[in-house]
Amino acid sequence: MSGLGLFLVAVAILVGLVGVIVPLLPGALLVLAAILAWASQVDTTTAWVTFAVAAGFIVASQVVKYTLPQRRLRDAGVPGRTLAFGALLGIVGFFVVPVVGLFLGFVLGVYAAERHRLDVHSMAWPSTKHALRAVGLSILIELTGALLATASWLLAVLFIV
Numbered sequence: 001m002s003g004l005g006l007f008l009v010a011v012a013i014l015v016g017l018v019g020v021i022v023p024l025l026p027g028a029l030l031v032l033a034a035i036l037a038w039a040s041q042v043d044t045t046t047a048w049v050t051f052a053v054a055a056g057f058i059v060a061s062q063v064v065k066y067t068l069p070q071r072r073l074r075d076a077g078v079p080g081r082t083l084a085f086g087a088l089l090g091i092v093g094f095f096v097v098p099v100v101g102l103f104l105g106f107v108l109g110v111y112a113a114e115r116h117r118l119d120v121h122s123m124a125w126p127s128t129k130h131a132l133r134a135v136g137l138s139i140l141i142e143l144t145g146a147l148l149a150t151a152s153w154l155l156a157v158l159f160i161v
Contacts, residue, residue, distance in 0.1 A: 057152065090103070
């Protein structure tokens with residue numbers, strides 16, 4: 001693969017990593033797609049093994065990303081419909097307030113749903129904090145998987161291929 005090709009793959013991986021932190025793009029999938037493009041161009045056993053390892057990291061992180069935070073929210077008593085309402089308001093906020101609207105809409109949506117459900121601020125705010133921690137944990141888990149996939153690609157590029 002040419003130097004320009006490697007550079008473009010690296011840029012796509014970097015955009016994917018940013019997409020994990022700022023959920024505007026399917027970040028982990030973009031990282032995996034970039035590594036797949038690299039593996040298909042290099043077309044060696046090492047490249048395909050690297051892709052398989054990266055895919056393993058991404059798939060594992062996606063599974064854990066949805067199970068662990070969800071369990072914590074269920075243990076805290078935050079229902080799924082609260083998160084759904086937060087996500088809906090987050091999407092609206094994304095279009096109303098550029099850059100920070102997604103986050104603001106999510107927080108306001110979760111708080112509004114919990115305030116409606118629990119009818120007391122002193123109980124709604126802790127639920128909102130649990131939801132925010134769960135989202136943060138979810139992002140951290142996905143970022144870890146994407147970084148491990150990136151590290152496997154980088155090791156292959158620098159030392160093996």
